[in-house]
Amino acid sequence: MSKPKPTLETTFCGIKCLNPFWLASAPPTNCGEQVMRAFDAGWGGAVWKTIGEPITNVSSRYSSIDWEGRRMMGFNNIELISDRPIDVNLQEIAEVKRRYPKHVVIASLMVESKRETWHDIVQRSEDAGADGLELNFGCPHGMSERGMGSAVGQVPEYCEQITSWVKEKARTPVIVKLTPNISDIRMPARAAKRAGADALSAINTINSITGIDLNTLQPNPNVDGKSSHGGYCGPAVKPIALSMAQQIQSDPAAILPLSGIGGIATWRDAAEFILLGCSTVQVCTAVMHYGYRIVEDMQDGLLAWMSEKGYATIDDFRGLSLPNVREWKHLNLNYKIVARIHEDLCIGCQLCYTACWDGAHQCIHLDRTAPAPDTTLTPAMVEAEAARRISTTPIPKLDSNGAGHTNAITPLERIPRVDEDHCVGCNLCSLVCPVDNCITMERIDNGLPPQTWEERTAAGLVPTGASEVLTNG
Amino acid sequence: MSDRQAFPPQVHEHPEIAARFGDIHPPFEAQAAITESNRCLFCFDAPCTTACPTHINVPRFIKKIASDNLSGSARTILDANILGASCARACPVEVLCEGACVMHRYNKQPIQIARLQRFAMDGFHQSGAPLPFEPGEDTGLSVALIGAGPASLACAAELRRRGIRALIYDARPLPGGLNTYGVAEYKLPFAESVREIKMLSQLDVEFHMDTTIDAAKLAELEREHDAIFLGIGLGAIHKLGIGNEQLPGVTNALDLIAGYKSGELTTVPERVVVVGAGNTAIDAAIASVRLGAAEVHIVYRRGPEQMSAFSFEYEHAKSEGVKFLWHVLPTGIHGDKAVKALQLMKLATTEDGSIIPQPGSEFLLPADWVVLAIGQGTHSAFLTANGSDSARVQLERGRILIDRATGQTSHPKFFAGGDCTNGGREVVDAVADGKRAGIGIAAWLEGLHVQA
Numbered sequence: 001m002s003k004p005k006p007t008l009e010t011t012f013c014g015i016k017c018l019n020p021f022w023l024a025s026a027p028p029t030n031c032g033e034q035v036m037r038a039f040d041a042g043w044g045g046a047v048w049k050t051i052g053e054p055i056t057n058v059s060s061r062y063s064s065i066d067w068e069g070r071r072m073m074g075f076n077n078i079e080l081i082s083d084r085p086i087d088v089n090l091q092e093i094a095e096v097k098r099r100y101p102k103h104v105v106i107a108s109l110m111v112e113s114k115r116e117t118w119h120d121i122v123q124r125s126e127d128a129g130a131d132g133l134e135l136n137f138g139c140p141h142g143m144s145e146r147g148m149g150s151a152v153g154q155v156p157e158y159c160e161q162i163t164s165w166v167k168e169k170a171r172t173p174v175i176v177k178l179t180p181n182i183s184d185i186r187m188p189a190r191a192a193k194r195a196g197a198d199a200l201s202a203i204n205t206i207n208s209i210t211g212i213d214l215n216t217l218q219p220n221p222n223v224d225g226k227s228s229h230g231g232y233c234g235p236a237v238k239p240i241a242l243s244m245a246q247q248i249q250s251d252p253a254a255i256l257p258l259s260g261i262g263g264i265a266t267w268r269d270a271a272e273f274i275l276l277g278c279s280t281v282q283v284c285t286a287v288m289h290y291g292y293r294i295v296e297d298m299q300d301g302l303l304a305w306m307s308e309k310g311y312a313t314i315d316d317f318r319g320l321s322l323p324n325v326r327e328w329k330h331l332n333l334n335y336k337i338v339a340r341i342h343e344d345l346c347i348g349c350q351l352c353y354t355a356c357w358d359g360a361h362q363c364i365h366l367d368r369t370a371p372a373p374d375t376t377l378t379p380a381m382v383e384a385e386a387a388r389r390i391s392t393t394p395i396p397k398l399d400s401n402g403a404g405h406t407n408a409i410t411p412l413e414r415i416p417r418v419d420e421d422h423c424v425g426c427n428l429c430s431l432v433c434p435v436d437n438c439i440t441m442e443r444i445d446n447g448l449p450p451q452t453w454e455e456r457t458a459a460g461l462v463p464t465g466a467s468e469v470l471t472n473g
Numbered sequence: 474m475s476d477r478q479a480f481p482p483q484v485h486e487h488p489e490i491a492a493r494f495g496d497i498h499p500p501f502e503a504q505a506a507i508t509e510s511n512r513c514l515f516c517f518d519a520p521c522t523t524a525c526p527t528h529i530n531v532p533r534f535i536k537k538i539a540s541d542n543l544s545g546s547a548r549t550i551l552d553a554n555i556l557g558a559s560c561a562r563a564c565p566v567e568v569l570c571e572g573a574c575v576m577h578r579y580n581k582q583p584i585q586i587a588r589l590q591r592f593a594m595d596g597f598h599q600s601g602a603p604l605p606f607e608p609g610e611d612t613g614l615s616v617a618l619i620g621a622g623p624a625s626l627a628c629a630a631e632l633r634r635r636g637i638r639a640l641i642y643d644a645r646p647l648p649g650g651l652n653t654y655g656v657a658e659y660k661l662p663f664a665e666s667v668r669e670i671k672m673l674s675q676l677d678v679e680f681h682m683d684t685t686i687d688a689a690k691l692a693e694l695e696r697e698h699d700a701i702f703l704g705i706g707l708g709a710i711h712k713l714g715i716g717n718e719q720l721p722g723v724t725n726a727l728d729l730i731a732g733y734k735s736g737e738l739t740t741v742p743e744r745v746v747v748v749g750a751g752n753t754a755i756d757a758a759i760a761s762v763r764l765g766a767a768e769v770h771i772v773y774r775r776g777p778e779q780m781s782a783f784s785f786e787y788e789h790a791k792s793e794g795v796k797f798l799w800h801v802l803p804t805g806i807h808g809d810k811a812v813k814a815l816q817l818m819k820l821a822t823t824e825d826g827s828i829i830p831q832p833g834s835e836f837l838l839p840a841d842w843v844v845l846a847i848g849q850g851t852h853s854a855f856l857t858a859n860g861s862d863s864a865r866v867q868l869e870r871g872r873i874l875i876d877r878a879t880g881q882t883s884h885p886k887f888f889a890g891g892d893c894t895n896g897g898r899e900v901v902d903a904v905a906d907g908k909r910a911g912i913g914i915a916a917w918l919e920g921l922h923v924q925a
Contacts, residue, residue, distance in 0.1 A: 068511035068539070347578040350517035366518075379517065386518050390877050390909075391526050393899040394568050395781055407577040414520070434514055435579060 006306035008044070008299060010314040012279045013173040013199040013257040015131050017104055019044035020270065020314055021295050024261055024282035025108035025134060025177075027079065028292070032092030036099060041292035042299055045104030046096075047201075047282060050081035050136045051089045051121070052110040052148075063210040063220035065236060074236035075285045076210045078221060078228050080142045081110050086121070090128040097129035105129070106175065110136040110148050113158065115165045122169040132172045135163065135197075137188065138179035138204025140231050150204065153179035156191035163195035173198035175259065178244075181207050185244045189254035200248060201259035201282060203241045205231025234285040238263030242276060246325050249277030265294065267301030274314060275321035333456065334448035337425040337441040339364075339418045345438035348414030352429035352439060354379060363422040364429060369413040420444075486664050487736035493763045494658035498562075498588055506592040510538040513584045516575055521586060524573035526905035527554035527627075531570055535589055547597035548605040550590060554908075555630040556623055558598065558669045559652055560901045561590035562661040565752075567785050569901070598668070604675045609636030614918055617642065617694040618702040619686050622650020623900045624891030624907035625704035626673060628880075631911025633676040637918070640698070641678060644685040650706055651892075652900050654731040657756045659763075663734045688855060695886065700914045703856075703866075703873060703882070703889035704907060707849035707897055713748065713803055722812030726757035726846035733760055742841030746770045746815050748803055750780035754846035755787065758795045761844070770838060772798045774820055774828060800828065804835060806843060814839045849897060872896055880910025881917065888914050 008019035022045035023029050023038055035046045057079055065074035082089055090107075097105055107125035111117045125133060137159055139149030152158045159176065166174050176192035178185055180203040189200055207229045210220045219227035241262020248254050260273030265286035273281050286294055311317045341352070356364035357379050366382055367374040418429075430439040456462050501509065513535045521531040529550055537546035550557035566572070566587040574583035614637045618625040621643035629639035647653055653666040674680070686694070695701055710725040712718055726747065732738030745761040747754050750773035761769045773780060776799045777787065791797075798817070805816035819834035851871030867874045867883035873894045875881060880888040890906025892898065 069508040347575040348516075348520065349514045349575045351514060354517040382518050386523055387528060389523055389528075390905075391524055391528075392895070392905075393526060393565060393902050395898065396783060407572055407574070410575075410578055 024284040026284040075234035076230035150179040160191035208232030277319040348410040520573035521570035546593040558594035620704040621648035623903040627907030628911040717806035749846035879913030
């Protein structure tokens with residue numbers, strides 16, 4: 001049986017989408033000219049740079065975290081909403097929709113918290129032809145000081161109030177964009193749902209200071225020697241965004257169609273958000289880094305993966321990983337794995353050794369050439385022994401066994417050994433190992449049936465004090 | 474005996490030599506250095522550190538480059554190897570740290586340790602910072618070091634850090650031995666070597682240059698000082714023992730290299746033949762090409778698999794246009810007032826590896842210069858001569874026998890290191906020997922004084 005040819009076409013809260021890849025409300029969607037170029041590059045939708053009463057920005061506005069030579073692993077901004085007049089933005093939305101009727105244009109909105117003001121902007125946006133509205137309750141800097149953005153998103157009651165005003169007027173779907181700068185993102189999500197929101201998008205950026213210049217003692221981004229809390233995004237925030245997407249999608253009181261945002265740069269990132277229940281994804285930082293062209297591989301890669309897995313549509317795999325995220329108390333305590341080092345792949349860096357000794361449970365040893373297993377040799381003893389060794393530059397004619405001649409094969413004494421009886425299966429060694437598949441975590445059959453903490457507690461196998469700690473903690 | 478010099482006079486670069494002997498490995502630009510340093514895995518008990526004779530903590534200095542702690546990086550290097558700047562340029566890292574890098578077994582490109590080390594040391598020099606060490610509190614002890622090469626310099630640094638006076642004696646006008654006079658200029662420029670050594674004067678190392686030590690003078694130093702360190706290197710290059718070797722145009726590799734490095738030699742004639750196939754022969758042959766020779770041959774009595782040069786040096790020589798003649802034996806030098814040709818006899822090899830001359834196979838290789846590079850003799854005469862009461866030190870095939878861990882010779886008051894003990898290896902080996910000996914001397918003297 002031939003597999004169906006997969007399609008990226010999908011529907012999000014009633015809005016038909018050519019593909020699930022949208023540009024998030026941000027500098028890449030500042031104006032019509034940009035959005036049209038983005039659509040030409042392959043983006044399925046764009047959430048317009050937030051429209052509201054024009055603001056004045058500062059310079060500079062961005063800063064970033066570089067990590068071991070890679071640029072922009074984390075990115076932050078203190079830019080506000082659109083600095084262009086509302087009319088100009090709306091005219092351009094109309095123009096884009098006229099030229100690209102099949103592409104999705106969402107108007108992101110942020111105005112003062114007055115019913116009439118919201119009614120007015122909703123009306124004008126829909127008149128311009130927007131396919132939907134995204135309420136920006138997430139912006140964490142500047143606007144929040146004026147009672148907008150995350151100042152709304154952080155208070156479920158405000159969130160509910162404004163959403164309900166919008167719903168009174170709106171004819172197109174209403175998407176509420178949530179802030180992660182809150183202890184439980186389900187609270188504003190529930191509030192939005194109560195108010196009748198059609199969908200959610202999450203996450204907006206995270207409060208951050210990216211760093212301090214050690215020469216000037218000034219934080220980044222630098223505005224005349226001063227800085228302000230900026231919104232953090234980019235690859236660094238993806239795990240936080242995934243966790244929040246899962247929380248929303250696993251909560252019956254909050255669940256709504258979700259557009260996932262946060263550190264998405266590749267088709268793999270997108271697939272992960274969809275597996276946790278998102279219907280579309282929104283991208284900003286990766287486009288600011290590399291341009292609109294990145295969407296080509298996002299489409300190409302996702303289609304290839306769907307084809308390989310036999311998924312015909314986005315909905316075929318949407319949310320499939322949700323059942324696999326459980327509370328800790330539902331995890332199997334009798335599942336046992338141990339680390340195994342594959343000697344043929346080991347390059348002898350011994351990072352697993354030092355990680356296990358200093359960061360884990362001291363069960364990796366350097367005793368393969370010792371007459372008997374020796375678990376008492378500490379890292380300091382190994383280093384002291386190495387310091388005593390006398391080495392000489394090998395001369396080809398005289399020293400055929402010099403250092404340079406054996407570098408293709410890892411000497412046995414440099415390959416660490418796992419004490420499987422003491423290994424707790426924490427994964428650390430396999431995470432630090434620089435070689436793929438060199439350290440694998442292998443399941444050990446301990447003959448025990450699966451048992452969770454909850455089951456163990458229910459069976460009375462846990463002392464009372466211990467179970468209370470978990471309950472209260 | 475010359476008076477103690479604060480430090481020898483300034484050295485000036487010779488523009489013509491500098492132009493012809495540009496850097497073989499260009500220095501890193503800052504961002505490239507950081508990218509490369511981040512590629513280092515930070516191995517535990519790192520093989521690069523073990524492979525380095527001076528045991529520089531390579532991952533540590535590399536990670537300090539990554540964290541933008543350049544002064545700490547340089548301190549890490551200097552703590553293990555006081556000549557870390559020149560070793561970064563002169564070391565055959567392919568068979569040392571970089572040869573041992575685990576990347577060979579992973580993504581195949583080893584970390585460029587030498588270039589990173591040079592980056593850290595260049596940064597240190599450019600900063601103008603003083604050596605990060607100070608002389609130890611004066612112990613009243615003193616040591617005479619014979620020879621101002623890398624072994625003695627490293628030994629002196631250890632002694633000074635322990636408050637022991639270090640007086641270095643050398644026959645040449647400038648210190649550094651082969652580091653200054655014998656390393657190919659495209660690896661380590663003359664002026665760089667001298668600049669590095671100049672830092673040692675911050676530790677109050679006392680240099681007595683232009684001072685030849687003979688057996689009598691050695692006996693005098695032995696009486697005046699608490700210990701003697703012999704860092705005397707090797708002697709003159711061997712002669713072939715064939716006719717006409719006294720003709721003008723017959724020279725040796727060390728004189729050729731020292732000559733151009735110090736600026737006294739700026740050209741060589743058209744046709745140069747280098748006899749021998751070690752690393753020094755390669756250096757002399759490449760230098761001849763760079764100094765304008767049209768045709769440079771290396772002649773060797775065995776085949777390429779038996780030559781003592783590193784394979785990367787062999788490849789380098791070929792890439793510079795040096796031609797190799799294998800299995801030939803020089804049997805005569807032709808010429809009246811100057812060399813005209815080298816007479817060579819072909820050799821046959823047998824399965825057991827021996828070589829058999831083929832009489833009647835002689836031929837002439839035209840040459841304006843014949844450069845000998847067939848190994849160096851030793852200074853054993855200087856140590857064994859003289860009927861003084863000192864038993865001097867035990868030798869083996871001309872090499873001074875030492876305890877590898879402490880540098881001590883058969884005569885407890887005499888320590889030694891470098892080429893005179895190992896038969897001729899690398900700068901880094903001499904530094905390692907000198908360092909162990911410096912620590913060894915201090916420990917031995919302390920033991921003596923504790924007992925006393």
